[in-house]
């Protein structure tokens with residue numbers, strides 16, 4: 001297998017055996033990016049010299065015989081929503097076009113400590129609001145499997161970069177599905193950890209009670225390795241969980257004997273389901289049955305309110321979080337203002353795109369006196385009921401299986417004028433954020449039109465270990481994760 005197609009684990013083995021070096025890998029990634037990113041649009045920013053310097057420093061450590069961290073010289077691309085000292089952090093917004101963070105997020109420090117090479121900043125929907133990466137102020141990201149289709153969002157750049165083999169691993173953020181849905185659309189593996197498992201210090205806030213950072217990779221083992229590097233308590237994030245991080249990697253290959261898998265009764269009749277997506281779930285359950293799993297039906301009676309609940313809570317939190325972009329504290333300031341109020345309004349009118357403005361308006365409305373009780377408070381109550389449904393379900397099963405998205409990747413522009421249709425397509429992913437659960441998307445099919453289909457598995461809070469093992473069992477029994485988008489291999493040759 002050529003280096004560019006190798007998984008993170010295979011690349012690490014080659015690094016360890018000195019068959020390749022980290023600097024060589026970085027050069028390979030850069031040449032793949034040069035060959036394809038003009039068309040795909042996965043990256044917003046690359047600092048080639050900095051990446052090569054990091055790689056050479058890690059190669060030198062290895063040459064000196066020093067022990068290296070779990071990422072031992074592997075390149076990792078990071079969504080442009082995470083603060084990295086000295087690098088741009090635009091969040092896909094004009095508002096932060098010239099913002100250069102003066103500090104590293106905790107996840108960046110952890111990646112450095114694990115000996116990752118930070119290779120570039122990936123495209124995203126503005127402030128992570130969206131499901132298609134079309135809301136970026138800078139460029140559209142295209143799906144490597146079919147350039148006319150969306151890579152999903154909001155971490156579409158991170159997913160497309162891994163799918164197009166521009167980088168073996170990447171970091172995304174998931175507030176309502178933004179790691180899992182693009183992973184599913186691009187045929188890669190994406191994990192949203194338990195809320196609080198990975199520090200949010202230095203992650204630019206969208207909806208703070210829902211946001212979580214996590215890994216994207218070609219396979220479960222790559223995602224597990226990256227999780228191992230980034231998980232853990234952080235005193236700088238008061239919502240981070242003070243529990244030791246298990247050794248996820250050491251037991252990954254151990255299948256879960258008699259694993260109990262829940263299928264959600266209420267999802268059987270979900271509107272807008274593509275028959276190929278339903279069929280791939282049925283097939284996935286058969287794979288599990290053949291592996292000895294006990295497949296049962298579970299009920300999530302309040303899941304049908306997830307879209308309504310999320311699209312109140314997330315905009316409410318966003319409207320508050322985004323108040324800081326006022327022309328004074330951060331980012332863009334208009335040149336055109338006559339007085340302070342004018343400056344504030346014009347700055348925000350110029351700096352934010354239409355979807356961000358829509359969310360700020362919804363959030364401000366739902367939080368205003370007279371509406372707070374009817375919308376925000378009500379949504380918080382329903383959120384609690386959704387969590388209770390899961391608590392009950394996880395008394396009966398170890399993981400819950402469902403589609404990631406009701407359809408494979410939609411065409412670019414297909415829902416550009418219909419935000420509600422785009423919101424509705426998040427129905428399967430939002431519940432994990434509302435309930436704080438870990439969830440993973442693994443490749444589980446390819447549509448007749450050649451687009452990947454993902455399988456979502458959810459587990460109880462902090463149950464990443466069994467979740468990853470269950471995902472690995474499926475992966476081992478299937479070949480979906482080995483499929484490549486047409487651009488990889490066909491136009492790319494290695495000595």
Ligand code: GLN
Nearest residue numbers: 128129130175176177178
């Ligand atoms: N599509 C959802 C939204 O627009 C989720 C985005 C995310 O997870 N960042 O809010």
